Amino acid sequence: MLSEIMQAILISAYKDPEYLKRLINFFSKDFRVFVHIDKKSNINREEIKLNANVYVYKKFVVSWGGINHLRAILFLMQEALKKDKSVSYIHIISGSDIPVKKIEDFNKFENCEKIYMEHMKVKDLKSNVINRRYQYGNRLPYRDPRKRSVRVVNKIYEILHRPNSKIGKFQASQLYKGLIWLSLPRKAAEYVIDYEKKNDLVKQMKYITVPEEFFFQTILENSSFKSKIAPNNLVYNDWSEPRYNSLPAILDESDYEKISNGTYFFARKIDMSISKELVKKISNEINKF
Helix, strand or coil: CCCCCCCCCCEEEEHHHHHHHHHHHHHHHCCCEEEEECCCCCCCCCHHHHCCEEEEEEECCCCCCCCCHHHHHHHHHHHHHHHHHCCCCEEECCCCCCCCCCCCHHHHHCCCEEEECCCCCCCEEEEHHHHHHHHHCCCCCCCCCCCCCHHHHHHHHHHHHHCCCCCEEHHHHHCCECCCCCCHHHHHHHHHHHHHHHHHHHHCEEEEEEEHHHHHHHHHCCHHHHHHHCCCCEEECCCCCCCCCCCCCCCCCHHHHHHHHHCCCCCCCCCCCCHHHHHHHHHCCCCCC
8 A cells, every 4th residue: 555655766777677676566565666777678667567656667778977877867756756746755776775674664754855865065075086077077978988998088088178167057166976876855856857957957967977976966055955955865885995896885794783773774785696695684674675
């Protein structure tokens, strides 16, 4: 049965359909679930459309660092706002997330006006790596900028051009960044969508590397919603060092105590070939996942 507290879970996914079905199943009895599957993926849409509360799309080819991941997430957000006017709160997660709280704990977000979002002022980071993401970016926005051939093209562009000093109308001093995995109330989501419609910021971010890590943060930090932004998101992850050849680290049983002792609602990254015991412990904690 759907909860009276209508929330929407937006999931960006590309692999492991069996795990994805578990993730969808956990939420879809109570909330609306909107899933975007990378168009390159061999996951069948019908395979994971478990019930009438689940909406599955395969609209964009998503490459790491490219513009289409942002487009996919904004598409899901628009669909969530359009299809159910009672949706009052939205969570953006990945197909490699796991919920770490019981479904009834999500009642916390009833009438919640807070935005849970990682956010850092770009200027304060003093990071050449981050600065280059918007100053020069990725000139082949539908290809992975980590690939050698793409890096060569981007390096040539960097040599021949002056750096960009802003994104859209936002000057360098107004830019913020953070992870795309965030939670926000309907009014904030509507504001972001309306801002995009009026200003076409996505088009202006086409050549930025990992643009989704600038988009929400920059818009909301420069709006009246700034005072509603909490100091962190709701996701446990480990960026301290690579584990299992992944950064953020793929989580395992050693992360359980940190997750359990925290105030998180989600954790990532999960890989069932590595995270099986952790998933089992969390499942017992939250009354079955």
